[in-house]
């Protein structure tokens with residue numbers, strides 16, 4: 039029986055433990071907090087968006103983003119759903135592809151996994167903070183206080199440092215470095231962005247559908263569409279999350295980069311179509327005040343703010359807008375720019391971008407090339423997914439593959 043030590047009992051670590059134990063390994067699972075699977079409880083707003091019907095290479099970022107699909111080709115969405123069904127978790131698909139447990143309860147997912155660990159006799163050691171891992175000629179020693187555990191295989195599943203209140207405090211990066219791995223500096227991702235633009239204070243609470251583009255020194259480097267949320271500190275909402283990792287990385291790598299978010303509040307129109315529409319409105323409603331002109335087209339607070347930004351009085355009749363003012367208005371509706379000065383940090387981030395460089399990892403076993411017996415899984419790796427269940431899917435897939443490979447490798451000896 040192979041002895042497998044798994045460090046971290048989040049999505050990836052618990053899946054690794056289940057998979058290794060099912061393949062007849064003797065598993066010890068170490069968790070630094072008092073509870074297993076704490077982060078799973080807050081996923082998908084407490085509903086756990088555990089995977090997605092549509093998965094492709096574009097859903098993942100990292101220095102070697104193709105690594106994610108290599109992993110998922112070995113153990114993907116269908117296999118994951120099958121494993122969950124075996125644990126009694128039936129799934130349902132909402133929002134055009136987002137997969138959830140049918141009960142829409144994240145707690146059910148965590149609980150089912152904990153019950154499975156119990157059924158498979160996985161030894162769980164909680165409050166195991168400050169672990170040290172030492173390589174031996176054959177296998178590893180995991181030291182916790184005065185206790186020492188000799189194992190043949192180690193699976194590092196510590197997560198990143200996003201939402202550290204759930205346990206992932208970044209100590210996995212230290213453990214990885216101590217074992218000789220290269221770590222790409224982590225930055226927060228899927229996180230709200232901060233802006234210094236004062237007009238956002240007036241717009242706090244506005245939710246509007248549109249597109250956000252990330253501009254670096256005026257050049258568009260990323261974009262996403264969906265519901266934008268304007269906040270007193272900056273921008274939030276799923277499309278903002280999608281571009282946030284790229285923004286964080288650019289800000290970290292180049293302190294002098296001028297980052298802006300350009301919001302298009304009417305992306306279904308071309309500029310000409312929008313002009314045509316607004317001209318038509320003016321013809322019909324020449325006397326309407328500018329303060330009321332965009333009512334019904336955009337949230338009221340936003341409409342008012344656009345006129346304020348172009349210096350037009352709310353009381354001016356729309357029919358009196360000059361050609362230049364109309365041009366400015368169209369620019370503000372389709373290319374509303376605010377400077378981006380930072381992110382809301384790891385505390386508010388859903389994931390980390392960066393982590394253990396995947397060039398060092400075999401995607402079929404998650405084993406480190408050149409360090410036999412050491413596997414790395416989940417968010418600790420330099421892969422981050424977009425919103426929609428991709429991060430959990432990567433955690434389940436890497437965890438399952440590593441657990442199975444770790445158990446089998448020992449059996450072969």
Ligand SMILES: Cc1cc2nc3c(=O)[nH]c(=O)nc-3n(C[C@H](O)[C@H](O)[C@H](O)COP(=O)(O)OP(=O)(O)OC[C@H]3O[C@@H](n4cnc5c(N)ncnc54)[C@H](O)[C@@H]3O)c2cc1C
Pocket residue numbers: 045046047048049050051068069070071074075076077078080081082083086087088089166167168169195196197198200201204205206207208209210213387388389415416417418426427428429430431433
């Ligand atoms: C609010 C929120 C909502 C999210 N919603 C979704 C969603 O709906 N869908 C989706 O796909 N993704 C979502 N994510 C992202 C997803 O939860 C993570 O990517 C995923 O949980 C990562 O799994 P992991 O096991 O690698 O790491 P984690 O879940 O972070 O687990 C790591 C575990 O290791 C433990 N640990 C850390 N260091 C040590 C150490 N040194 N010794 C022992 N134990 C250690 C931690 O305490 C923790 O329990 C969300 C994240 C957040 C914060």
